[in-house]
Amino acid sequence: MHTRILGQGLRISAIGLGAMGMSQSYGPNPGDRAAMIAVLRGAVERGVTFFDTAEVGSSGSKKTPPPPEYRSRPTN
Numbered sequence: 001m002h003t004r005i006l007g008q009g010l011r012i013s014a015i016g017l018g019a020m021g022m023s024q025s026y027g028p029n030p031g032d033r034a035a036m037i038a039v040l041r042g043a044v045e046r047g048v049t050f051f052d053t054a055e056v057g058s059s060g061s062k063k064t065p066p067p068p069e070y071r072s073r074p075t076n
Contacts, residue, residue: 001046001048017039017050
């Protein structure tokens with residue numbers, strides 16, 4: 001995965017994952033919590049390190065920390 005420098009030295013993946021569609025704005029919610037965790041894990045497995053959770057227009061579901069299943073993923 002190619003990377004870019006964001007701001008003053010934060011290295012992130014050149015491709016990010018926009019999370020707004022995981023809770024609103026693009027028709028009905030695209031899946032349950034387990035399905036959304038699977039999407040996040042799949043992105044991480046492919047090298048994505050930039051996740052856009054957008055602070056606007058949300059009922060709050062994206063403004064909470066990632067679930068424990070996601071935070072405890074193994075690192076290389």
